Amino acid sequence: MIKTKEDYVRSLKEQGHVVYYNGERVADVTTHPAFIPHINAAAKTYEMALMQEYEDIMTATSHLTGKKINRFTHIHQSIEDLIKKVQMLRLISHETGSCYQRCVGFDALNATYMTTYEIDEKHGTNYHARFVEYLKMIQETNRMVVGGMTDVKGDRTKAPHEQKDPDVFVHVAQKEKDGVIIRGAKAHMTGGANSHEVLLMPTQAMRPGDEDFALCCAVPLNSKGITQIFGRQTNEERKFEGGLDIGNREFGLVGGETLMIFEDVFVPWERVFMCGEIDFAGLLVERFATLHRQNYGGCKGGVTDVLVGATALAAEYMGTDKASHIKEKIAEMIHLAESVYSGSVACSALGSKTRSGAYYPDPLLANCTKHNITRHIYEIARLAHDVAGGIVATMPFEKDLRHPEIGKYIEKYLSGVEGVSTENRIRILRLIENMTGGTALVESMHGAGSPQTQKVMYGRLGKLEMKKQMARKLSGISN
């Protein structure tokens, strides 16, 4: 069982999965500077679960075995569980200031659990029993699971079965006696390079003809035929420098995403949880999306707490913290953070029990929560830049600060208030830069689905006819 950070790192070192970085095969992700920050962040989900002062949130009791488990492998059994999930995400964000990746697999486990139950009810299949066995293994071993949803999709005007190259959607290429052979690729696989398993799900609702693409299955990431290619991030080269210019010394900028390719990968039947049931593909997508959108006020709320602190310190270090407009901007950042957090808590508090017994957040509120993130995180970053000043974008290198000849100029001309070192001022400004630039913002926009996917849900869940009826009644329209 993986318990400690050391266990986790060792397990990654030993599994021998195929990862490419900047044109080269990575021999060991655990010693490669590009991956260490992401591994450190994911490792927090293991480390904090062992700490007395966090166990109330970080662990849960398995409804399958009665054993104490890491909450990231738990199936929500109550409203309290849904709320604790959000609290846990905010909590870990305070430690990492960035994504720790493991919520995606957590949400995939929950979505698959509740949906397989209903597939079996309708079709008489035995996916749920298979999945329960898989889940027991995950809970017992504490392996890290990637939620694999987003297909690369090729020509967006065409259904999966109409694509010229069917590999643009992960699909069953061949059925065999013992399992299936799958092909295709999943994009934006958060934590893929430092996980153990991927739980694949369809990317969208399916129509007749798409049966081969209505696929849900779990695959170990060291399986033959899986290749991952790591995505380049903003200021990627700073990971290799190891100095203060990186901003966040220990943890990643975002989750660390890969393009995950499946080239004739064999999946045994006991790991297949949907195979051709097109009538449930949309439901599985919707459930995963809702569970994942539930998170964002928790994790981004927590990340924002760190950013608020950094912004307040940046002001303090240059002596602007008492200015009324600065106080007002910090207050606005806090307001936005608590607003997004309250959305996540609200959709959890109004969650409901599914037929499987697992609990599910309110989907309309969960979608609103994520939609707010696509806006508010940009506004929060804007306020941070406003308060911190243009220096965030124009600071010289750390090497200049350390230089025997010109270091004195950096010390002198980047100094702020008395009693605060120039180096500390630079450190906090670099943290702001790290948390508000490029990749970090785009992740808030598109992670868990782009804004339009949330708007589509408003059309379906927004009860527009009921709202029209309210207006008719008040205005005296009788028909």
Place this chain on the structure above:
Amino acid sequence: MACLVSEMKKVAVKFCGGCDPTFDRGQYWLRIKEASGSRVAWVSPDDEGYDAVLVITGCPTACPVEYTSFDKSSKIVVITDEKEGPEKIIEKLIT
């Protein structure tokens, strides 16, 4: 020595999850633990037969009080901030 051990109070410590605490709960507990010296034997809430429970929560919501079942015969002291000094907390626990 046997006498000293028998006078020791068994106190279970229970933390909330710490989602958004207003103070450093871990540090505060270390101060209490240090101040308690040999007067308190600190145990887990999963153990049996403790005299009191110290519930350290990061905010007034105090989640564990709502969601955790403690030994009903034991005294429960709930902390939601760090305003009181460690000695005062220890007094509440052992008297």
